[in-house]
Amino acid sequence: MSHNNSIGNYLIQRLLELGVNHVFGVPGDFVLGFNKLLENSDLEFINTCDEQGAGFAADAYARLRGLGVVCVTYCVGGLKIANTTAQCFAEKSPVVVISGSPGINERIKNPLLHHKVKEFDTQYKVFQEITVAATVLDNPDTAQSEIERVLTAALRYKRPVYIEIPRDIVHLELNETGGEKPSTRTDLNNSTASLNIHLNPSIIANSSNPYALKEALEEAVKLINKAERPVILAGVEIHRFKLQDTLLKLVKKTNLPVAETLLGKSVINEMHPNNLGIYE
Structure with missing residues (x-):
């Protein structure tokens, strides 16, 4: 049986298309099937000393x-990176957490499988609290749209997401019936990275309202023009959304002074005449 159109390979292909070249982690029996697909792909798997190190490495990779x-x-393995994932959420770092799990057919009659904590979805519930989107790929009919939904959230909100793959699902072929494959084009090393996906209901619901955005911009301009001593407070979002050049253009045009939050440090050159330093 060919696995070229499998759920696991589809996820790997999407990561490659989004500019990912390396995956950090530690193998384990529930994820070995996916690990083998990684081994045979163009993604380089970096086997770290432990899972927490892998989580921090993925965080650093995402920031860069x-x-x-x-x-x-x-x-x-999964619960060992709860801390690194929570850090990604707090500091707005887009990391995709991929975890293997017991097969769907292994869960019948609730057997005592190794590494199971409480219920089969305990880990999923934990990661729902520390990610911006989470999914379990337990249905070939929805796997493609779920992968797209979760990856879109990571890029849109610059926060971690969680994808769990039961080990008997990895090699199943996609069985989508919801139209053509979504197309995402991004250059993650480009300051003008863009995300273009064929709209589906979940993505439409998360899209910016152009009228609300226009109103917010107009209100911001009025407030700045009315202010006697306006100051720009630049946060970590400038880093994550690669808006440094846009910020510099605004500063050059308005001559406004800039203070940085602690996480926003270095969004503007410390020697820039308008830089006030760190505000905390």
Whole structure:
């Protein structure tokens, strides 16, 4: 049976298209099938000493490249990166957490499988609290749209997401019936990275309202023009959305002074005449 159109290979292909070249993690039996697909792909798997190190490495990679990936096994590996994922959420770092898990057919009659903590979805519930989007790919009919939904959220909100793949699902072929494959084009090393996906209901619901955006911009301009001593407070979002050049253009045009938040440090050159330094 060919696995070229499998759920696992589709996820790998999407990561490659989004500019990811390396995946950090530690293998384990519940994720070995996906690990083998990684081994045979153009993604380079970096086997770290432990899962927490993999999580921090993926975080650093995301901050530098625009999207990072950590791949671990179920519970014994997954729960070890809860802390690194929570850090990504707090500091707006887009990391894709990929975890293997027991097969759907292994869960019948609730057997006592190794590394299971409480229920089969315990790890999923934990990661729902520390990611901006989470999914379990347990249905070939929805796997493609779920992968697109979650990856879109990571890029849109610059926060971590969670994808769990039961080990008997990895090699199943996609069985989408919802129209043509979404198309995402991004250059993660480009300051004008853009995301273009064929709209589906979940993405439409998260799109900016152009009228609300226009109103917000007009209100911001009025407030700045009315202010006696306006100051720009630049946050970490300038880093994550690669808006440094846009900020510099605004500063050059308005001559407004700029203070940086602690996480926003270095969004503007410390020697720039308009830089006030760190505000905390």
